[in-house]
Amino acid sequence: MNWIADILWNDQGLIPAIAQDEKTGEILMVAWMDHVALTETVATSKAVYWSRSRKKLWRKGEESGHQQVVKEVRLDCDNDVLLLKIEQQGGIACHTGRRSCFYKVLKNDEWVGVDPVIKDPKEIYKS
């Protein structure tokens, strides 16, 4: 699979992947992929990442149900960043219960949360 060989992984064998809503263009999150995560993502059209904190594959939505259906995979000119155009199941990508992880805006030297919590994380992640 030459397309995998084209990718420039970082020194931990990872590449960042941006998840963008394919319809609205909204940037929902950024996470990391290793070789296995990317291969599975492309094979299944469901986003799979590598969790750096948990040090294991993270099949997005495995706990929350908020899977990401991958419609298109793009690579940048330097071959070191991926862009996924996705359909976000449940409309929530962020573990805080917000639509997007990028909900903080710099205003007057402060990060201000401007986007609403759609669903309480306690309701999303039931143990």
Place this chain on the structure above:
Amino acid sequence: MNWIADILWNDQGLIPAIAQDEKTGEILMVAWMDHVALTETVATSKAVYWSRSRKKLWRKGEESGHQQVVKEVRLDCDNDVLLLKIEQQGGIACHTGRRSCFYKVLKNDEWVGVDPVIKDPKEIYKS
């Protein structure tokens, strides 16, 4: 400046920054910022990155004229990725002369360039 202290830099003291067209939502490029680049970006509303290859500050557009006017700066939930909503001068963000760096799409196990070169790089980067 507490807003700078909130940021989680990587072990090289860098944070990735996504440049997104503020009007169309198109993702134009991803580059890295150090503390100085981010501070100058916010102070001047012009994107400044840290070039990992050249190991120096990279005032976007300093050679090409394709500056990025920063309209909004966002930070993600983990405080380790920045999102810049920008206005792209000249309509070209990529050093290949394309609008966006993400011009390659995975199709049938191959990366296929789908977006046109707007201007020959030789015309952009005259020495």
